[in-house]
Amino acid sequence: MDVVTTSESIRLVQISDTHLEPEEGGTLLGMDTDRSLRYVLDLVRSDNARIDLLLATGDISTHGTPQAYQRFARYMQQFDAPVVWLPGNHDDNAVMTEHCGSPEAMAGHIVIGHWLIIMLDSTISRQVGGRVEQAELDRLAALAAHHADKHVLVACHHPPLSIDCEWIDPQRISNGEVFLDALLALPNVKLLICGHIHQHWETSYRGLPIMSTPSTCIQFKPLEEDFTLDEVSPGYRWFDLCADGTFRTGVSRVEGVEFSFDMNSGGY
Numbered sequence: 294m295d296v297v298t299t300s301e302s303i304r305l306v307q308i309s310d311t312h313l314e315p316e317e318g319g320t321l322l323g324m325d326t327d328r329s330l331r332y333v334l335d336l337v338r339s340d341n342a343r344i345d346l347l348l349a350t351g352d353i354s355t356h357g358t359p360q361a362y363q364r365f366a367r368y369m370q371q372f373d374a375p376v377v378w379l380p381g382n383h384d385d386n387a388v389m390t391e392h393c394g395s396p397e398a399m400a401g402h403i404v405i406g407h408w409l410i411i412m413l414d415s416t417i418s419r420q421v422g423g424r425v426e427q428a429e430l431d432r433l434a435a436l437a438a439h440h441a442d443k444h445v446l447v448a449c450h451h452p453p454l455s456i457d458c459e460w461i462d463p464q465r466i467s468n469g470e471v472f473l474d475a476l477l478a479l480p481n482v483k484l485l486i487c488g489h490i491h492q493h494w495e496t497s498y499r500g501l502p503i504m505s506t507p508s509t510c511i512q513f514k515p516l517e518e519d520f521t522l523d524e525v526s527p528g529y530r531w532f533d534l535c536a537d538g539t540f541r542t543g544v545s546r547v548e549g550v551e552f553s554f555d556m557n558s559g560g561y
């Protein structure tokens with residue numbers, strides 16, 4: 294889909310790892326994930342006078358259920374902007390595609406203003422960890438070449454590198470450096486964003502900026518050896534994608550709301 298915009302920059306909102314359960318009010322490690330998502334979306338509405346695109350970077354449903362995708366699509370209808378999704382390890386790609394509510398949502402890319410946004414599938418069937426297959430690398434290269442006059446933002450679910458969390462690091466994209474070198478070979482790729490790690494993380498690889506967004510539900514504590522939850526609130530990331538290929542970004546978290554969860558949980 295091509296979206297024409299007259300403004301100089303694109304306001305993109307990234308939300309991730311909503312982990313909706315089959316029934317509204319269902320919980321993940323004791324946290325009601327519908328409730329926390331609604332608070333984050335209220336924050337998105339109050340923070341952003343204008344939104345050009347919403348991007349959900351996977352683990353939308355914890356169990357890949359139609360009800361979770363239908364509910365997520367309904368929540369997103371409150372925004373007057375296109376919404377694009379990509380799958381995480383907890384998602385079911387086929388069920389997601391059937392229930393995402395619009396043909397654009399799972400189309401895999403969108404052109405908006407001066408930017409091309411490419412959604413990659415980094416999942417491996419029935420595995421927690423990630424990998425980017427050659428077919429996805431080929432699709433990426435073909436799209437970037439076809440839209441050589443656009444700046445490119447690439448999004449996927451898993452991080453491509455270590456985040457210095459020993460328990461999560463084995464789940465990173467197993468061919469992460471091959472993937473990143475493929476991105477560096479495309480001159481119009483400006484940044485890579487991901488989800489999965491339920492925490493704020495920013496780094497770069499040979500000059501390519503890479504960053505994640507917090508989950509809209511439970512948060513994982515950075516720099517921990519073992520599974521550890523964090524008490525920081527759910528949130529989202531925003532981007533202003535400028536016409537000259539530069540960008541601004543930040544993370545915004547819900548304030549003044551209590552979120553209960555099982556702090557002593559040993560994993561999920």
Ligand SMILES: [Fe+2]
Nearest residue numbers: 352381382489
């Ligand atoms: Fe995930």
